[in-house]
Amino acid sequence: MIYKRVTLFAGHYGSGKTNIAVNYALMLKKREDDVAIADLDIVNPYFRTKDSMDVIEKAGIRLISSDYAGSNVDIPALPSEAYSLVQNKRLHAVIDVGGDDRGATALGRYVPYLLDENNYEMLFVINRFRPLTADAESTVRIMKEIESACKMRFTSLVHNSNLGAETTAEDIFSSVSYAENVSRLSGLPVKMTAAREDIAGELTGRIENIFPIRLHIYGFMN
């Protein structure tokens, strides 16, 4: 898979950005020495990249995250080390941008650096099973809201239609036309289609560029 120095994942909240970002960072770590993942999600203090800290740390990936949920402050803030993402050119960075336009606002301060270096990909994660992105039109509307909030353009799509742990291969296959519609309407190519690793095999050959993922962020037990 072709990748840039910085990969940003953004989308409607609940689209599965965080799981994709964690899996993407793990994939990068197999190819690059110095990999960091940053959790810029200041919108959702509950289930975040930070929750998969063990997996990330064991793999030797640096985690940059705000301490909001675990601290006594009621105002989320980003750590200053987040600037290393854009300033340390030897680092391969994955940035998990917060949900929707509100989450993407936090990205704004890093945008001039990213545009200046011009070695990034910005991926829009889409999920047809989320009610507010159930069709191509509403999905592209949210895409534009995010773009105008963070003042950056997406470069491609990650198709991640899923129903959490209940997702079947058929659910993903039946969503391919949705992803194609989003692609046509937005003018962005589909970089990859994510599938839980246990069902990814069923889709190989039926869908191009399957990205097998392991779920590190869940809802709650059973």
Add this chain to the structure above:
Amino acid sequence: MSEKVLMKGNEAIAEAAIMAGCRHYFGYPITPQTEIAAYMSKRMPQIDGVFLQAESEIAAINMVIGVSSTGKHVMTSSSSPGISLKSEGLSYLAGCDLPAFVVNVQRGGPGLGGIQPSQSDYWQATRASGHGDFRRIVLAPDSVQEMVSLTFKGFDLADKYRMTTLLLADGTIGQMMEPVSLDMGEVTKYEKPWAVTGTKGIRKPNIVNSLFLQPEVLEKYNIERYERYKTVEENEVMYEEYMMDDAEFCIVAFGIAARVAKNAIKQAREKGIKAGMIRPITLWPFPKAALAKAAEKVRAFISVELSMGQMIDDVELSIRCKKPVILCSRVGGMIPTPENVLAALDEAGKIGG
């Protein structure tokens, strides 16, 4: 819509409210329920509804009183500290016999507390938010699917009995995502001859009011209201029994605590401990009869809660203290683990002989 969708608990509340006919939402953001307002702010303009971020929780609940007076479906939502602010309005809603749907996605307290899940507003929900003699219907979902079904039902119950329905969720169920079906069926329409809709010159004006200076009149309204509450207690109790047929120990838990308890019961059964659960779905009216019946055959009860022990009062009242009741709880945003529940079962085995 028969196909499932993936929703957050908070979003599920919002969408189900819209399906129940709610076109007026008033609120003020607070973690961990802000997604309700965020979702409403996106959806209401699409369906010609009203989303309004009020200047405070107090303003929001008073806007609810206003819209409810006109007979329309209306809701507000908040989390623990915000519900405290709404208390005065909740009492006025009861005093005016107005239907309303209110959501509390609980976080740890007291005071500002934290933003992680809690169930420590049980007393507030079932007894103590607002002054005066009154009750409200309290529903406790334990899944995102129940966020949908109980929200839909909550609007119906509010109209049917001219009461406030409070959906008492917690931060975990508000934040977690699960696949849900939004297939809820038809909305029942109730006549609202009391509603303030304009006389059109053909009827006497309706007045929505909670001030009655003559004690005889105020007493009469209170007594009438409690007769209505009695029919709710007779007809609307909801609970789930889980592995109770041969149970020697009865766990009582609602919401997220019930999910943990179910896991613990499966593990206990593997070890040969006969545990079961009664999960109250309505916290008021509380499933007193089901617990009293269980008290005749089980050795002990375990109340699993995310509080220092609040629902345990209702467990003991329901069974008239006939059997030992053990509290298993974590607080401050912590959630009891199945291991905590198993330890409580061990304790119950020692004393409940």
